[in-house]
Amino acid sequence: MNKTLKSADSAANGGGIGGDDLHVPSAQNLSRKFPRPTEDSILVCTVGGVGQIGMNWTLYGHAGRWVLVDAGSAFAPRDIEGVDAIFPDPRSLKAIIPQLDALIVTHAHEDHIGAIHRLWPALKAPIYATPFAGRVLANRFRELGRLGEVDIKTYNLGDTLEIGAFKVQTIRMTHSVPECAALAFKTPAGTVLHTGDWKLDPNPVIGLPTDTDALKELGREGVLGMVCDSTNADRYGEITSEAMVAEGMREVFAKSKGMTVVTCFATNVARLASVARAAAATGRKIAVAGRSLIRTEQAARECGLLDGVPEFLHDVSHLKGLDRREMALICTGSQGEGNAALARLASGEDNRLPAIRPGDVVVHSARVIPGNEADVELIFDGLRARGATILQEEFNGKPLHVSGHAKANELETMYSMIRPRFAIPVHGEREHLEAHERIAKASRVREVELAAEGDVLRVSRRRVQKVAHVKIDLLCALSVARGVRLATWNPVTLEAVPFEKRGPRNGQRDQKRKDSVKPKGGRRNWRDRKPRQDRPSEEGRVMRMG
Ligand SMILES: [Zn+2]
Ligand SMILES: [Zn+2]
16 A cells, blocks of 8 residues: 655645655566667656655657756655755666756745755756746745855746747646746647646636636647546535635634634745735734744735735734734644644744734634644633634635645546646656546546656557656655755655765665654654764755756
């Protein structure tokens, strides 16, 4: 069975990755090398993001050239401290790096961009991103003092990019972060559509709805293959919208008699806007607490996405002295992260934050990622002990959170618009991919191919077929105060291995293996493990290829 891996779909912490089954070839006797992309087909390599949620990386190849779509990360298991993120090792792609013309970013979620600032310029290709995602990336590179080393090119939704062997049409999609793109890879051999993460939000609050006209037009032109988001493929339901959450927030803010606190995923700009407006409409001052939310707000303001949205107080101490009914706060910590603002509200240990008092209301405006339930409940208990009421899911019939991913019925609509000949479900655990496969088959798709990580699929007019399986190694980013430090990630033993420790050496490594066990209860801190004294693992800071 697949071990459950958790979403890195937000800047919130949480999620886990591991298990012995991540790199099992999906078919025997396949070539272990990247095939050369030919003129008569399009190659699709699912480097990551299939069989697990997180670290989405997909390669497209045609006529001797390649393009990478997204380079995301997954979070390490919660009980392994000292490891911030896990992602494919670009050295696994070494053979095709000289033919790589670009990295195209579909949107600014960690599971799509989380590896980029940690790896560049290892892949030596320009990065194409929308203004918001580009700004988020640029801010990260600037913090690392490396903005000058990277070539970030901005595209606007609807643009067609000429990159290497491809014409790439970008199509506006709605999701839970602004400016999401689907990418149609157009070649003389046919078109493959990469949907990215999407839903059909009729009123996304920030930006415009999914460009269904462009999708229908593409469907009329003819699409060979569709590589599509599977996250919610296992459920049917109402098509939800960020505007519904905005109404829910307004209602809560109006009815709450105390301070109103909202916690959400740190990348949800629409949620920031809805909460700011709800505060303004009910005569409250609202502060923002938590570094990742402040960064998101800053990038969104720089891009003009929050034009006309009331300002937040950036100094939470300015809430002090106000009447409780005039106070509001939006904060990080929706996944129960121990050091986030919500946890500090619950413990009462941070006297920069206003104390929670009886009558206050805390809105949990996020899904709890499986595995984080106990951490979240612990924080809820702390908040309740101080007299707060916790609201989740909905209030007076209005939702307080909606998913950013298409449900089964929305997938059916997508298939009816695109009518692809072949389907490659991605972005999901095995059960989601299989649910997606059923929908695709019911939508009269000729063939559906369930890919594993490292699979290379050839899409031609005649068929979709697995033609190779490339071994994808993993890296992890270790928690350091500044900069980036990388190590190899062992998905079997769930341990970070500094680069100089790779492979058996004088029997030390074998001894280490015997010593290392998967964490059972109790937190394991990677930094507590004895480092080799002779050489610090600084070489991991900058990764160079070839
Ligand atoms: Zn995603
Ligand atoms: Zn996403």
